Amino acid sequence: MVKAVISGNSASAYGAKIAKAEVIAAYPITPQTSIIEKIASFVANGEFKTEFVKVESEHSAMAACVAASLTGARTYTASSSHGLLLMHEMLIWASGARTPIVMSNVNRANGPPWSVWADQHDTMAQRDTGWMQIYCESNQEVLDSILMSYKIGESPDIMIPSMIIEDAFILSHTVEPVDIPDQDAVDDFLPPFAPEKKLDPDDPHGFGSLVMPEWYMEFRYKIAESMDLARDRIREVEKDFEKRFGRSYGGLMDFYEVEDADAVLMIGGSVASTAKEVIDKMRKEGKKVGLARVRYFRPFPVDEVRWLAKKVNKIGVVDRSYCFGHGGPIAAEVYGALLPTGDRPIVKNFIAGLGGKDITPEVLERLFNKMLVTNESGTEKEIEWVDVKGHSLGVE
């Protein structure tokens, strides 16, 4: 094991390297570029034997990854924001073709207006593509999630691609100490990719042909089944990973100080670590607050949310993106998960941190305090935009 002080992007590149990705197809976009630059330097220095295809667009990056994966190679790519949006068609292709590609995505706001800073709109807009989504809190989690995602995705009964998500600049360009596991230990944890079927002249098949209505739904159902099955696989693989490497991240949802909490904020990404600091401070002041970190958004941690709703009466969901028309995407999932149960905590939706607007400890403390005093359930101020200039719904 090597201890390195590296950025989230560097951690991503190391993840692809020690996972021994055989084909990488990628296209540069801010703030993802230093991932592929690092990979290029690994390759140029002979440290990493991989086929690095420097494609002419993100759309082609994903098309090449799908084809390489179906030819039997472990594949990796990285993107962000508009690059991810351009890939959209091929993201759906990747899951439909059952290719367990792993991709790093640096969460960046979409234009216009142009912004290169963090929010979650790019990945949330890919909710329905059939990819697993992991929102990371630290650079270590970025690296570890790549290794675990290959293991989870490549299981013959799963065969689903994964998106490892890190916040623009806050993780992508900020250095932290990261343990880079030894290659032998990684090889032992993650055997080579060996799909049951691949493009092979000795065993010729068509991959992705036309199906009539009598079969199409069956193909889609199998993806749905695998995605549901992935929930248990995620937990199992993380247990195995923890045994070998001594680290774990809470499976699908990472809880902090929720057991006796009066109010909990639910949030994804690096802001979770700010929230943990705020919770420690507020608890010293006698305020019982906690955190539910959305680690996996797909598959959605339905059981975890229902468990949480039995424990706490107030949940503030902080969305770093917005679905124009009604509400933030995480909040919508929470409402949906709770509807069939009898538990009705007060759920509020805060829209915050879009386009890199800082979610500071002060902002989080205000949201916690607001949740602690609120007794409103129902529709009044169900969705609040936090700290928007000139907006009446801004939190005072």
Add this chain to the structure above:
Amino acid sequence: MAKLTIPEEELMYPGHVGCLGCGATLAMRYMLKALGQRTIISVPACCWAVMPGVFPLTCLKIPMLYTAFETTGASISGIRAALDAKGIDDITVVGWAGDGGTADIGIQALSGAVERGTDVMYVMYDNEAYMNTGVQRSSATPTGAWTTTTPVGSTKDWKKMPKKDMVEIMVAHKIPYTATMSIAYPEDMIKKLQKAQKIKGPKFIHIYAPCPTGWRMAPDKTVEIAKMATACGVFPLYEVENGVYTITRKPELKPVMPYLALQGRFRHLPQEELDGIQNEIDKKWNRLLKLEEFTKELDEMEGD
């Protein structure tokens, strides 16, 4: 009797679901005969995405990856990269796309793949419009043609622009091999494909494949029309190796009118438009003759 040069092995079985008289089925059959069984093919949205048959059936005896419309160049890049990663070098990787999938929506991925020097063969089977969606114009539709999106009408809205020249675009990429071929000349086709197969790097093949359905012609005229196209200079057969042009069939050009007259898609054209088409063909043919002469001369000079 002349020796048969067309391989006997069939890698395309009967049972495809193409239209009666489809030129693209002949193109696939001959191509697979030329390249053999150790071939992987990637096919985007086009007639050939449907023609192998509906799941779980296929009429092809080689592995085929169906891919999205604009991705053929990227898809074959991915297959080649995976084979390279595994040290497999005896498989020919083929991208097989229509004219719309190549000259329009797929041109970026194709340009990228050949610019990267990818060791693949890219085949554009050209039926001169979006035929799978029901005859809409593409940039490879010839001047004067009726399609459902150039429907003539009272404003004489037929295709006004010239056909996009994919061979010239590929030659400009400085790839090692580019060739045109026609389903009417299978020996020429197989010879060129087998030559291309031995060349490392990107190869671009333009196959002329008549479409009776879209060209409004009798389905028993497919081969005849294709022969006429080469005889009148509409579709010359030539190859370009490292920038050097060689015309592989050099007929005394016949007039274009009988070729146009067999196809309903040109029925509306007035005499001056037909004269214009003849004029353009003559110019293109003369230019090709000069290109052959000039590039061969240049090559000899550079060789000295």
